[in-house]
Amino acid sequence: MGGFGRYLAAALAARFANEGMGMAVVLLALERTGSAAHGAFVLTAWLVPNVLAAPLAGAAAARTRRPRLFHVGALAGFTAAVAALALLLGRAPEPLVFAVAVLGGTCGPMVTGGMSSLVTGLVPAGPGRDRAYGWDASTYNAAAVTAPAVVSLVAATVSAGPAMGVLAAATALAAALAATLPYEDRAAGAAPLGPLAGAAAGLAALWRVRELRAVTAATTVAFVGIGSLTTTSVLLATGLGSPGAGGVLMTAFAVGALAGSLTLGRMTSVAPGRLVRWAMVGTGVALTAAAFTPSVAVTAALFAVAGVCDGPLLTATLRIRAEYAPDGVRTQVFTLGAGLKMTAASAGAALVGLAADAPAGLLLTGIAGLQFAAALVHVLTVGRGPAPTGAVTEPSAGFATTPTGRRSAGAP
Template sequence: MSGFGRYLAAALAARFASEGMGMAVVLLALERTGDAAFGAFVLTAWLAPHVLAAPLAGAAAARARSPRLFHVGCLAGFTAAVAALALLLGRAPAPAVFAVAALGGACGPMVTGGLSSLVAGLWPPGPGRDRAYGWDASTYNAAGVTAPAAISLVAATGSAASAMALPAAAGALATVLAATLPYGTPGAGRPPGGPRVGVGGGLAALWRVRELRAITSATTLAFVGIGSLTTTSVLFAADLGNPGAGGVLMTAFAVGALGGSLTLGRITAVAPGRLACGALAGTGLALAGAAFAPSVAWAAVAFAVAGVCDGPLLTATLRIRSDHAPDGVRTQVFTLGAGLKLTAASAGAALVGFAADAPPWTLLLGIAGLQAAAALLYAALVRGPVPPEAVTAPSAASATAPTGPPTPGGP
């Protein structure tokens, strides 16, 4: 369809910037201050606003008079923050650096879920749109493979400051490409003849629409484990006698995920819910097998299989959101889902820090168990009774939701 090739290029560039940002910041902090922990604090400031900004960004995108200007503005803000951090980190007072990171992070939901919400406007419903979401999911996986490798290579051969220029340049490219995309009708967040959708509309849809509640709950639980996988892989590799092989295991997982999204993720004959449930169960089974691997080589094979199983999960998730999100809150549903998953991943990373003294194989089994539990949770929620207030289109509850912060008790 018109503009989809440019969309994929913009999405890949934006997600390259997002994936490369974390490693580049830590390396730059180490180069300029000698303290990698400072880089971790900057990264925390970058990630922290995501879950809070997600509903606000989604509501603002739906209500924007010019969707093009809003999306391009968010990408430009994201890029400007990356460039500013490249200049300020290690040179400006820490509060100023943290403030810039927080502002850039507030634009983050539009780089992930916000961009993915545009696919529905580029393809009509049907197998073509399902395949388009498979390609969109592959941009995340491709960025996850290429960005850390490119950042590490440039930092090793040049400097961390040069490496920081890569995500800034990628963000700038994404901004330019996004300006050329076709966008939906201005004010799409306002149902015909009704009031504008408030920031609580997306949260209400995530809870009331059974399929959205099931996939959001399941992927949020699963990402508590995925967020701890990087640290666990380092600990597990060290336990196998090769402390530096943690990166090998995560690369195997990322490459497997890319392959899975490009193959299994493009199977449109399988219902997205069944695909998501199978992906979660398969990932858990493969990681459980990795916990008993006798060597790094065997562990890498198991991690690659886990990645292949995990690859279709994002495609299935995007398809479910697209199929079941009410039109007026579609962008909110995408940004909220992405924000919740990222927050869950951050929580998982923190939890494994507290449990770092446990045998690494038990941590890996715990991550596998969370994937299996997520599959069971999805199956239970999607087959449960439909709430009497369930919505399949923008309702009065979502349309007139208050414009203040979302109420507690979300998915």
Template sequence: MSGFGRYLGAALAARFASEGMGMAVVLLALERTGSAAYGAFVLTAWLAPHVLAAPLAGVLAARARRPRVFYPGTLAGFTAAVAALAVLLGRVPMPAVVAVAVLGGTCGPMVTGGLSSLVAGLVPAGAARDRAYGWDASTYNAAAVTAPAVVGLVAAVGSAGPAMAVLALSGALAAALAATLPYGHEDAGRDHPAHPVEGPPQRSRAGMGAGLAALWRVRELRAVTSATTLAFIGIGSLTTTSVLLAAELGSPRAGGVLMTAFALGALGGSLTLGRMTSVEPGRLVRWALAATGVALAGAAFAPSVAVTAVLFAAAGVCDGPVLTATLRIRSEHAPDAVRTQVFTLGAGLKLTAASAGAALVGIAADAPAWTLLTGIAGLQLAAALLHALVAARGPVPGSVTGPSAASATAPAGRRNPGGP
């Protein structure tokens, strides 16, 4: 199996474990304590560290003397936390459970943006790398479809404990596969001897603020980060809204059907529209966000669950290419010395925005569901407009982009001549 093939296996296994945690933690808490609120509190502790840990995770990854140890090690830490929660939740005092959840959550940025930052070192630049990011994006969507279904099935047949064990085993598989990946220019070249690829930059001394500065100063990064963060406030509230909408349509249990339709559509969109390398990624982000908003607006006024599910699937198809295009933009425009920071920060900001969206829809849960879904659609359209406005502006004064950005950010004597 090629290096990129092993990468996809590791990414899918890690993201499967991550995507299943939301349902598994709540089910396990309900089973052992009778309180879903307990599970929600633990899940908040699991998600909260993502944005705070993202800059540190990026810096540590860039400075790691032995990335072959660091990446599998963080995945192993993530896995250990999942396994510990499976044993401890509901059986030991809550502060200890929350502490474990916080520690596991600090490894979260490496499961998302941290892993995605490795693609540039595994696949040569050009159309092949663009397609690789399409496959990488599909691992998120595939995990979003399969993980909740597997957790629900295992919990229904047995209990939530074994369901958590399945997630831990998936995390362990991810760590094992990550240990086999080529790290560095020399190893990666052996996987693609005819097409040398850029390895990760030499150990970087860039501080934690360097990644955030790049997100602000590089126009393309600023545009896609601001737009997708705004959009994810809506996406984060979509699950709760789908349940409320299904209830209004007379089928309270159909909320899962709507979200499954959205996830399946997103998987299909990432594997088809997301692989359109002939389309400039910034333009793809704008049109995909706008189309997602239009489809969700239509779903808000659909007369039945069946029609709503079709429109949710259409919205998912439109949303699928957004992640692929986002990954391409980060790869092409992130300075080499802070590439991992850019990926982990971008993922952390989106997760935080999604958490905020979930909290907001909880506050507004008494409002008609169609108004909530209309608001989510409006956020997607606003995100498309925001991207267009930010992308049209020039770079922040004093900023640099492209290969020169890598040189400007890298410490003297440690330049990476490849550039993104």
């Protein structure tokens, strides 16, 4: 577990930087150019390739014969891009700034799903690995709580440039820690899949393995709502007479999610599929109640409850991916799943922007409805008869997937 402890430190540092980028870029653009919109454009340039690169990044990580170099290199590229943006944004020509953002964004999938895919090689299968995914999920939540606060504090006391520097230092630390982790080098004669074939194999696994298809479809639907929650919280707080309290609501949600991942997310006695559905329904119920409260304080409390319910969702999702993803495409499954969720969240943010004139309570009710719909999608998808036999074949010798996606030695 010593290696897993270093992994957690690396994951937390990397995800801290990833979570802080949105606020840091906007604050830096506002400070140097007077335009928050310019920061939004740079952030878009950072996020779009993050989504598009997910399939190829996962395939490349799975086929490389030097996984340590690949993972550390991705983190180093992320570091270099953050540091370059800290120096160039608002000072260099815009095409150069956008190009740097695009290049940095291509490293993003390895910070999220790509790193989570390493857990299976660090912790043996069983309850211990399930708990490990609970800790891994908590790094996302801890980063979501701390990164915006640290960025805001440093930007307010010094400036936004040093705030970006803090994020670059965090990813540099993550790269250094990742270099110390144990990796399994692939044999020279393994004949790995090419990037495009590997990406296609990952997509095939997500579709053909019933449990993977169910959790991917359900979380994609849910994250259309979660992606619109930040903007909706601002509109909701404004309607309650406290325009600046939107951040309070989202902080309450993030703190609740961290608590949920560290408590409910570690319930290994509950099947992960059932935990997925409970998490979505609980989040939907709490957000529905929050849409009709008369004060910011009560709304914040319900946002915290919604976060507690949402916290175990990521843990359960990671457990399902680890258990059912074939060995040869596990990294692709993790990065593709993360990419699809990010795409859904981006779509949700765009949709709520178009509907910003609607009553905030109605928007929040719609977000809650998406959580209920996601739970229903999971029930309907995972509840259909057996998955097709021979759905996914693992490249690793002596192993193939059973109809449920579980690995069995010597299967034909």
